[in-house]
Amino acid sequence: MTMSNTGGRRRPPTIHDVAREAGVSRGTVSRVLNGGHYVSPAAQEAVNAAIRKTGYVVNRHARSLITGRSDSIGFLLTEPQEKFFEDPNFNVLLRGCTQALAAHDIPLLLMLAGTKDERRRITRYITAGHVDGVLLVSSHSGDPVAEELREAGVPLVACGKPIGLGSKVSYVAADDRDGARDMVRHLLSVGRRRIGVVTGPLDTPGGVERLAGYKEVLTEAGIEIDDRLIVSGDYSRASGEAGAERLLAQAPDVDAVFVASDLMAQGVLTALERSGRRVPQDVAVGGFDDSPAALSARPELTTIRQPWDRISAEMVRVLLAQIGGEDPAAVILPTELVRRESA
Amino acid sequence: MTMSNTGGRRRPPTIHDVAREAGVSRGTVSRVLNGGHYVSPAAQEAVNAAIRKTGYVVNRHARSLITGRSDSIGFLLTEPQEKFFEDPNFNVLLRGCTQALAAHDIPLLLMLAGTKDERRRITRYITAGHVDGVLLVSSHSGDPVAEELREAGVPLVACGKPIGLGSKVSYVAADDRDGARDMVRHLLSVGRRRIGVVTGPLDTPGGVERLAGYKEVLTEAGIEIDDRLIVSGDYSRASGEAGAERLLAQAPDVDAVFVASDLMAQGVLTALERSGRRVPQDVAVGGFDDSPAALSARPELTTIRQPWDRISAEMVRVLLAQIGGEDPAAVILPTELVRRESA
DNA sequence: CATGCTTCTGTGAGCGTTCACAGTAGAGAA
C-alpha cells in the first residue's frame, strides 16, 4: 500500500461541485463566472453562495485550454542583465506593471533574456501562446527577440520608443525632449551659461531626444552649441564618471552639466569632487529619471522625474487593449522637474 | 461575415499533428516528450524529427489540466514594498531565482503582497494550485500569508530563517553569525577597540544573529560589551543615519562601526561625514550584504558578501526537491569578507 | 508447444472548463 501523500493537498472543488451545491447546471455557474449575463437573480445569488461555501476558484488551465487565452502576460527584459541590477528604474517599472496586472487578476511572468539560449527558449515559450502579450524592456536597437515576436503577431508594448520595429508595436515613453528642455532652462535660470551635457547612448531614441532638447533650448537662448561641451555615456555610473573627466579636460570652464541619467550623474559628482569643484556652487548638476539614486547622491540630485507609475499603468492598459483587438498605440507622458540640491 | 482576426496568430500544432507526421500514435509522442522510456530508437528519432519539422511546443494548459501540476512557481514578496525598491539585494535574488528556474523550463510568477486585498487574492491564487510552490521573501515575523500557505501544505522555501513557522518550511540563509564574527575580527585586526554596532531589526533572526556574532568576538577578545555602543535600525538608509547620530552622542570615542546592512552603512557614512570624522582614519565602517550600494558608497564599503547567486540557486533546488516529495530542508551558506576602503 | 517476461505501441477515457445549441417558460401581439 504505497500512498504517496505529499503534504495532503486535496483536490480543490470544481465547477461541478458548485453547480450541485447551488442546484443549477455547469453552464449557469460558468455564466455567473463570466459576467453574469442571461442569469436570473435567484440563480446568480445561489451560485455566489455556493462559491463562497465551497471556496471554489476557477481552474485556469481548463479555461485556457478551451479559450486559447492564457490570461497571463510576460515581462520581458532583453537588456544586458547588469543594468537590471544597477538601475532602480527597472524595479519601479516591474512593480508598477505587476500591480496594474494584479488589478485584472493577471499574473506576470518574469522573463530574462540574457544569453542566446535563454532568448531562444523564451521566444518559443511566447510564440507557443503561453502568454497573451508581452511588456518589453529593451532600450538597444535591433532587438532580435522583439522582432521575432512582432512577426509572430504577439501583442507587444515597449517601454520607450523601440527602434526598427514597425508601427505594430505599441510603446509608452516619457517626453524625453521636453524633460531635457525643462532641465536646461532651469540651469539657464540659475545663471549658468557654459552648460555641458553627458548624453545617453545615441543609438537609442531616448538618448537622441534628450540631447535634442538640450540643443534646442541653448539655441533659443542664443547660445552657440559647443561640441567640447558634449560627451556621451551609456547610462551607467562608470560612464558618467568617465564622461565628466573628458568634459572637464575639453572645457574646464564648464559651470553646469545636464546628465541624461541619475546613475551617470552619480559618476559625474564623483569626478567633480575629485577635480576639486563644489556642487552646485562651481558646477551645477542636473540628472534625469528621479530614480532612488537621485536621493542617495550627495548632494541630492536636481533631476527630471519620469512618471514610472503612470508609465507602467499605461503599458498594461495599452497591452490589454491590444490583446482585446485594438490597434497599437503610442503614449507619451509628461515629465516634471524635481529641484533638490545639485542645481 | 464577421471574422475577428486579431493579428493572424494561427493555432499551433498539437501532439496529434506530430503523431501523424511521425507515423506513430499520440501515446508514443507523449512518451518521447516525457523522458523517452519504453520507446524504440526508431520511433524516438521519427518523433523528434516531426517535432522539429512542425515546430511543436507542448500545450502546458492541457498538460497541467491532467497532471494537476502547474509547472510554474511563485516568487512572493511580502516585505513592505519600499524595500523592494531601495534594496538591490532583491534584484539579485529575483534574477538568480528566475534563471535557476529557467534552466528547468519553469516560469516564475512575480507576486507582490503589499495591501490586504493583494494578500487575499494571492493566497487564493496559490492555494488554488495555480503554482506548485513558492519562493518567499519576508523578513518580518509572523507573516500571515506564509502561515496560511504552510497550513494549506504548499511547498515553501523562505529566504532567511522564518519566524513562527514550523519545520515544514524550508529556508536558505547566509551564515549571519559567522559573517558578523568575520567583520568584527577584521575591525579588531586593524587596531580598533571601541567598536560600535548598528543592528538590523531585532525581531528577525538575521538581526539577532549578526548582533550575536558581534558580541561573541568582542567577548572572546576580552573586551566588555558596552550598551552605549549598540543601536538598532531597520536596514534602511535613513535608520543607519539616525543610528549613527545616536551612537556618536552616546559614545563619541567610537573608532569603528559594524553596520548590519550596506544600505544602513551609507547612512552611517553620511552621519560620520557630517560630524567631521574621516573614514576609515577616525572611524572604520564595516557593512553587510555586499550589495551594489557598497560600491556606490564613498569611501567604498568593506563588507560581508552574502552569496546571493548561491542562495537563489539553493532556494530553487530545495523547492523543487520539496515539490518532488522530499522533506523540507534548511541550508546555511558561508559568507565572505570583502575588503575595500572603509575599514 | 505453452508460458512468462520484457519491450514497445495504440486506444479510450477523462482532466475542468467554455461554447454552441436546443429547449422551456412566460409575456405580449396577432
Place this chain on the structure above:
DNA sequence: TTCTCTACTGTGAACGCTCACAGAAGCATG
C-alpha cells in the same frame, strides 16, 4: 388560441494532453 420574442437553463462536445490498460511482438524458459 397561436405565434413570436425574450429571458433563462441544461446538455453534449470539444480543447490538447497524460494515464492506465490492453495487446503485440520477440525471446528465453519450462
